[in-house]
Amino acid sequence: MEESPPTSLSFQGSQRVKLIRDYTFMYSELDISVPGTLEITFPRIGYLVLYVMSGDTFVQRFLNYHQSPSLLNRFYINGLFSEGSLAIQQSGTGGGYAVKVHPVIGYHLLKVPLSELTNRQLLLSEVLDREGRLLRELEADLLLHPFDNAFFQQFFEKILPDKSTYRNDPIYHAVNTIIEQRGRVAVAELSQEYCMSERTLRRQFLLKVGLSPQAYAKIWQLQHVMELLMGNPQDSLEEIAYDAGYYDVAHLSRDFRNKVSFTPSQLDQHRNGLNEHYLTVPSSFK
Structure with missing residues (x-):
């Protein structure tokens, strides 16, 4: 059939x-x-x-x-x-x-x-x-x-x-630091930069972001991996792992399977215009 x-x-x-x-x-x-x-x-x-x-x-x-x-x-x-x-x-x-x-x-x-x-x-x-x-x-x-x-x-x-409510909020700026650094930031550095303990930082992230700082940073690190995979198909997975801050391909692949639900090599199978738009479009309000 x-x-x-x-x-x-x-x-x-x-x-x-x-x-x-x-x-x-x-x-x-x-x-x-x-x-x-x-x-x-x-x-x-x-x-x-x-x-x-x-x-x-x-x-x-x-x-x-x-x-x-x-x-x-x-x-x-x-x-x-x-x-x-x-x-x-x-x-x-x-x-x-x-x-x-x-x-x-x-x-x-x-x-x-x-x-x-x-x-x-x-x-x-x-x-x-x-x-x-x-x-x-x-x-x-x-x-x-x-x-x-x-x-x-x-x-x-x-x-x-009112914009002052979030512009005066240190967690707003901590989130922006994670975004700008593509998730390659240590929680200890964030807590020190924004003058709070790691425990307070975690509590504030759960309140105002919904996830811990570590979990939120991992989202951005993996999104960077996907952007590299889509934008640089000629690069090896070893090069992409290095550019995204991973020690080796094994760590990248494990994170990808656990947090994205498929392997890096399967990304092309899941790509279409709608989810590519979702990943890459800069729509926002500010």
Whole structure:
């Protein structure tokens, strides 16, 4: 019996910019079409993800991390993922928007411990307190372009924290140090630089990031490995391991299997336009 060809994904992603209050929203506009049903792997990243999807036929469900479905026309926020890659099942045709959110900005926006969001996607309206009811009312009449909608703009203007709240937060800057150094930073150095004990640093990271400093740094080190693998296919795994700060290929491969859920050599099998966009696009608000 002849095997049927694998389902293919039609994806287009573009960058958009919107000024809301004193924030610059850099967000992704997504168009997705899946003939049949497709499972997509999303390697972990060091940002929360705020997103909304619409479409008459589009269906999306997490296959791990609580196996929760994503309702259409609803804003979700994903916490950081502590284990392997995120697996999502998609079918149908839809469009939507996604924004990467710095975890410490997310903490000051949501005003909840980010450990409560770890390994989960949550409806934004359920995380917010008084503003949640307003968001549910807006979602009931959601247009395809929420960032161009005056009512949604007013909603975001209302919930965005004053920038001084996170700019004066040492954990915000500690996170930025990890990002800038691609995870190649020691916790002892971070605690010394930001004038706190390692125990306090860990407690503050669990509160405002959702993971320990070590676990968060590992996300960025492995993302750097994936960027090197995708951008430098001519390089050997030994060269990539060295560039990413690993002692040898064995350590890199073990981390990759444990934290990404497949081996470095299998990365090409899991690549498609959607997860490459997810990994590399600089969408964020700040």
